[in-house]
Structure formats: structure tokens, C-alpha cells
Amino acid sequence: MAGIRFSGVSKQFGDGTIAVDDLDLEIHDGEFMIFVGPSGCGKTTALRMVAGLEDPTAGKIMIGGNIVNDLDPVDRDIAMVFQNYALYPHMTVRDNIGFPLRMQKIPKEERRRRIGSAADLLGIDELLERRPGALSGGQRQRVAMGRAIVRHPTAFLMDEPLSNLDAKLRVQMRAELVKLHQRLGVTTLYVTHDQTEAMTLGERVAVLNHGVIQQVDTPGELYNRPANTFVATFIGSPAMNFLRARHSGGMVEFATYRFELPKRARDRLRGVEGEFLLGLRPEHFFDPRVAAAPQAAGTLLPVTVELTEQLGSETLLYFRADGIEGERASEGEVELGGALVSRLDPRTHAVPGERLELGIDIERAHFFDPSTGNALSS
Numbered sequence: 001m002a003g004i005r006f007s008g009v010s011k012q013f014g015d016g017t018i019a020v021d022d023l024d025l026e027i028h029d030g031e032f033m034i035f036v037g038p039s040g041c042g043k044t045t046a047l048r049m050v051a052g053l054e055d056p057t058a059g060k061i062m063i064g065g066n067i068v069n070d071l072d073p074v075d076r077d078i079a080m081v082f083q084n085y086a087l088y089p090h091m092t093v094r095d096n097i098g099f100p101l102r103m104q105k106i107p108k109e110e111r112r113r114r115i116g117s118a119a120d121l122l123g124i125d126e127l128l129e130r131r132p133g134a135l136s137g138g139q140r141q142r143v144a145m146g147r148a149i150v151r152h153p154t155a156f157l158m159d160e161p162l163s164n165l166d167a168k169l170r171v172q173m174r175a176e177l178v179k180l181h182q183r184l185g186v187t188t189l190y191v192t193h194d195q196t197e198a199m200t201l202g203e204r205v206a207v208l209n210h211g212v213i214q215q216v217d218t219p220g221e222l223y224n225r226p227a228n229t230f231v232a233t234f235i236g237s238p239a240m241n242f243l244r245a246r247h248s249g250g251m252v253e254f255a256t257y258r259f260e261l262p263k264r265a266r267d268r269l270r271g272v273e274g275e276f277l278l279g280l281r282p283e284h285f286f287d288p289r290v291a292a293a294p295q296a297a298g299t300l301l302p303v304t305v306e307l308t309e310q311l312g313s314e315t316l317l318y319f320r321a322d323g324i325e326g327e328r329a330s331e332g333e334v335e336l337g338g339a340l341v342s343r344l345d346p347r348t349h350a351v352p353g354e355r356l357e358l359g360i361d362i363e364r365a366h367f368f369d370p371s372t373g374n375a376l377s378s
Contacts, residue, residue: 002064002077002154003029003187004050009059011045011211019045021211023059032181032188034202036195037234042211043191047157050189052076064154079148083160085140087132087147093119094128097146104151111150118146121183122176138169145180155187162197174200195235199223207231229277229373232366238282238316238341243324244370245278252362254278255323259299262363269367272376279366282316285342286359293359300357305350306339315348316341319358 004027011020020042027033035043048054050061052073060067068076079100087096094115101111119125122142132140141161148156162170174197181188192198198205199219206216207230215227226232232240245254250266252259261269269276286293288300303319318339342358350356367376 005062007060012057030185034198034205036198037208041208077154079153081158081161085144114150118149158190241280241340243278277368282343287348290347291345294361305354315344
């Protein structure tokens with residue numbers, strides 16, 4: 001096994017597009033690292049540079065401490081798992097899994113042992129004599145994984161490997177990937193646009209936008225301590241709400257509302273006077289009719305319901321607050337938007353047009369600089 005390091009890595013294409021911009025990151029030996037971000041953010045280009053399928057314009061890529069910029073893909077001792085499985089339709093599952101071993105001229109008995117071991121690990125023993133056309137999507141993905149595993153590589157590179165599966169199967173395969181990594185312990189770089197995959201699979205997650213890493217941290221830290229409005233919006237569904245507010249002497253004002261911050265929130269805004277962005281995740285609201293108010297709850301907002309989604313375990317309530325325009329963050333820029341959204345106790349029932357009051361758990365709120373989008377609170 002070996003770690004992967006990007007040192008000042010950039011990639012500019014012939015048309016001038018900068019896909020990756022001065023990327024510095026170390027993926028530790030045995031770590032499961034996720035690259036996540038919107039389409040075109042540079043995550044797949046970064047992975048392809050590690051694989052040797054793209055050449056960096058600048059910087060160094062290291063695997064196991066060795067610079068691999070000039071090495072052919074076959075000499076980098078990595079295994080890739082692709083979105084489209086890339087299986088040979090005329091070969092059996094056994095031959096598909098064993099193909100890279102044949103290319104390496106591994107002896108037949110050793111090939112048989114490795115194929116059997118991988119098939120057993122992935123639960124596809126009974127599929128070895130079938131061809132890909134007779135398999136389901138999940139089975140094909142397991143075969144693709146098996147083909148990567150038998151090589152005993154120093155690192156796995158996975159490019160959106162679950163995106164072609166249906167929702168239920170994706171959940172199942174995510175759990176299997178976690179167990180597989182726990183058993184094999186191989187350094188893994190996994191690319192996805194799906195924040196749920198990122199949050200459930202990654203030991204650490206790198207959020208990219210426009211070729212630049214916005215934040216690298218554990219899933220919990222990304223959610224609870226986003227570095228900027230882009231991360232705050234991209235991580236979490238529904239996305240964070242933003243309100244333009246003002247802070248003065250421990251008091252917060254937005255629209256016609258004014259209330260005192262609790263001490264912990266006040267400490268986080270120490271030194272900040274004037275306008276800021278107040279970030280509220282949907283679960284930072286509560287319905288006082290059915291849920292007890294948090295100890296440090298802020299003001300009650302009179303709101304008008306626009307839409308409710310009863311999801312069984314929770315109610316998503318979209319609303320407009322008197323005198324307040326909801327805002328949204330798009331690629332780090334906060335713009336005027338429409339309704340705000342709250343995640344409420346499932347006992348909350350409301351209909352469009354209904355008037356009610358929602359409380360705010362202000363102690364859990366996030367604070368951002370309105371000009372840079374960077375977090376003000378630690």
C-alpha cells in the first residue's frame with residue numbers, strides 16, 4: 001500500500017480551461033478519500049492525472065513517495081474502477097476478473113487462487129461462468145471491483161462507480177464498499193458528485209469547485225463547520241438557508257427582528273460588527289407547537305407556508321418569513337432566492353397558505369463574511 005500526494009498540481013487544457021488549480025493534498029496510506037463537487041469542478045481530472053490518463057501542466061504527483069509524472073499508467077501499480085464497468089462482453093466473469101493477471105503473466109494457479117479469493121470476498125462465486133450480459137448492474141459492479149482487487153494494487157481509483165445503479169442498490173453497494181475497504185485497507189481515491197456517497201464513504205472528503213479545494217475534512221466537520229458558503233450549500237440536503245443580518249453589541253437584527261445572541265454564539269462573532277450572513281440549516285428551525293424549544297432558541301418567526309413534504313420520519317416545510325427574502329449560495333456567491341426550508345418534527349402538519357410561527361435554534365447557526373463567503377465562526 002502507499003499514500004498519494006498532489007504537490008502544486010495544475011491542469012490547463014488547450015482551450016485555456018484550468019481544470020485543476022495548484023492542488024496540494026496528501027492522501028494517507030490506507031485512507032479512503034473522497035473528491036466531491038459539481039460537474040466540471042476538476043475532481044475527475046485530478047483522478048485521471050493520478051492514473052496517468054492525463055498529464056499535469058505543473059506540479060508533482062507521488063504514489064508511495066515516488067514521483068510518477070513520467071510513468072505510464074501500467075507502471076503506477078494502481079487499479080481503476082469506472083462508471084461504466086468496462087467489462088469485456090465476450091468473456092466470462094472469471095476471465096474478466098483474471099484479465100489483468102494474464103497481462104501481468106501471473107502463473108495460472110496463482111490466477112485461479114486470486115480470482116477465487118476476490119469472488120468469495122465479493123459474493124459472486126456462482127457468477128464466475130456467466131458473461132456480463134447476463135448480470136444485473138450491481139453484479140457487474142462487483143465484477144469490476146473484483147478485477148481491481150486481484151491485482152493487489154497499492155491504490156484504488158474509483159470514478160463515479162455507483163452512478164449507474166438504482167437508489168436502493170447504491171445504498172447496498174455503499175455499505176459493501178465500506179466493508180471492503182475495512183478488510184483490504186488499500187488507499188482509495190473515490191470521485192463522486194453525490195454528497196450522500198461522500199458523507200457515508202469517506203474518512204476524509206475534499207470539496208472542489210473550479211479546480212480548487214474549498215475544504216478537506218471529515219464528513220462531520222464539513223457539515224458542522226463549513227469553511228465557506230459553497231461548502232455549506234453543497235454539503236447538506238436540503239441546502240443551508242442564508243439571511244442577511246447585522247450584529248451589534250451581541251444583538252442580531254434581520255428584517256424587522258432583533259434579538260440577543262446566546263453567549264456561545266456571541267463568542268463566535270466576537271470582533272465582527274455590522275453586516276454578516278446568517279446560515280441556518282433546515283434542522284435549525286423548530287415548530288414550538290410540537291417540539292420543545294432549545295435552551296438558546298432565538299426569536300419566533302411568523303411565516304407563511306408554501307409547501308410541505310411529509311417524509312414519515314420528518315416534515316420538510318418550505319416557507320416565506322415576513323420581511324425576509326430567502327437567499328441561496330451558488331458557487332460561493334450568495335444571491336436572492338425564494339422560500340426558506342426547515343426540517344421539522346414529523347408531527348408538524350401544515351398546508352400552503354397557512355400562517356404559523358417557527359423558532360430558531362440560534363446557537364447552532366453559522367456566520368459568514370458577506371463579501372468573501374468565508375466562515376466567520378470557528
